[in-house]
């Protein structure tokens with residue numbers, strides 16, 4: 345099961361010119377994907393799962409989430425905004441959906457499609473899928489791409505449990521593509537733009553785990569669009585354009601991207617876990633079989649799921665509340681006999697024929713070597729090194745923990761003398777000169793951090 | 805490679821620590837995930853038995869290229885009738901322990917199922933030694 349070496353697309357990028365090498369990101373990364381080199385944070389492509397924890401932690405906004413240029417939408421006669429319900433949920437009550445839709449159209453979209461309509465295709469498929477996969481219980485949702493990648497790298501034995509059905513976004517994209525090509529548009533005339541709440545979804549679009557290619561044409565970060573729409577409404581300077589009315593979504597669909605949105609639909613025993621560190625703790629227990637039996641696990645990287653996405657501008661709890669209010673209103677409508685508008689059901693058989701995704705492959709970052717004998721040798725060295733390290737996890741070596749430095753050394757990616765405690769020891773034994781120690785630190789932290797900023801002679 | 809863990813009787817909140825640690829090591833060694841699962845499940849049951857039935861214990865793990873050998877030795881009441889203890893569903897666990905979700909009497913049978921070799925020696929009133937061997941094919 346050796347994976348071919350392949351670069352993974354990440355939407356998260358560190359701007360070297362802005363990064364101050366403060367280690368905040370390195371300390372919060374759940375997969376230990378960040379090191380400090382030459383005073384800057386450096387991201388490891390194979391370890392990163394695009395959860396965005398580093399983006400939240402960065403105090404100087406040096407971490408950015410790459411998106412497509414907004415004007416790219418104008419290369420397509422058909423310009424569909426694929427909008428998740430959390431986008432609208434962020435706006436305060438004083439702003440109406442009509443105003444939001446009007447702004448989106450004013451910005452240049454020709455159509456607006458709320459992604460959660462596609463839940464009507466997906467939801468009914470999950471329970472039969474679970475019946476067919478009794479041997480890989482609990483089935484783990486594939487909704488959150490950060491979780492899928494987390495399982496690939498950190499819990500490779502659990503890839504078998506991942507639900508191999510497309511996420512609502514992909515189903516919505518296929519549907520829209522089909523709809524417009526049936527109307528006679530060519531593929532290169534249909535622009536499907538996803539308004540993303542997170543980096544993980546971008547990464548999943550640019551390099552899908554199971555599928556070869558996504559049908560989404562481009563991505564626009566939700567915070568960018570939120571600002572455009574919000575300031576548009578405030579300035580109120582655009583001509584009002586004809587606004588499509590928002591189609592009626594069922595309560596289940598409205599709540600799908602929130603915590604328990606999926607697990608409530610699953611029959612049998614199910615549970616929902618949100619927050620990537622909570623997910624890691626839970627999966628660890630799952631691997632040890634230290635949990636009661638579950639049929640379905642909903643796992644989301646963000647606290648409060650997509651309402652807490654890294655590109656969400658509004659407060660996550662307020663967003664959740666608004667969506668719940670919307671769902672309650674929808675439920676009342678249904679009681680009064682009004683049916684949700686699900687045009688997508690006309691394409692049900694076509695969409696079901698395309699709903700499967702290919703198997704997800706493990707790509708462990710945990711193993712020290714493919715070959716067990718080699719791995720044993722390396723493990724011995726790691727443990728030997730750890731005996732000489734202070735176990736204070738200070739990060740001064742440029743690795744998040746003493747244990748990660750030890751591993752980096754054994755893998756040939758670092759030097760044990762990067763540890764400041766080791767340096768002191770080497771100096772004391774006259775193996776290292778003060779200048780040599782200084783050089784090592786400068787390599788990690790860059791020259792700047794050692795400049796005399798007081799402009800006076802320091803003598804302490 | 806040799807690793808050692810110590811276990812306190814009655815400390816249910818930490819039962820599973822040794823299995824978690826060993827799992828991490830075996831993952832680093834790129835041991836087949838199905839084998840890891842078998843080893844970890846068997847060790848977990850042994851850990852819980854020390855916590856539930858004995859006073860304290862030590863777990864010794866030897867990892868070799870072709871096998872993983874685990875020895876759980878405890879100071880405790882011992883097992884007077886091992887054959888009986890091996891029966892599915894047999895348990896002397898107290899009501900309190902059962903309420904915590906332990907004591908279904910499936911621990912020893914589960915260990916037998918998941919290990920390639922299981923050896924139990926016990927001296928009533930003194931303690932128990934359980935040895936688990938898993939071959940790494």
Ligand SMILES: Nc1ncnc2c1ncn2[C@@H]1O[C@H](COP(=O)(O)OP(=O)(O)O)[C@@H](O)[C@H]1O
Pocket residue numbers: 849853854856857858878880881882883889890894895896897906907908909910911912913932
């Ligand atoms: N380490 C031990 N010390 C003393 N008694 C033990 C030990 N391990 C198992 N036993 C005895 O064997 C019985 C069966 O063990 P097991 O199959 O693990 O079931 P359970 O632990 O659920 O009772 C226990 O109830 C207990 O009486």
Ligand code: SF4
Pocket residue numbers: 395487488489490491541542543544545644645646649650651652653654
């Ligand atoms: S929970 Fe939602 S917003 Fe957060 S990473 Fe997962 S898919 Fe993206």
Ligand SMILES: [Mg+2]
Pocket residue numbers: 849852853856907909910911912
């Ligand atoms: Mg037991």
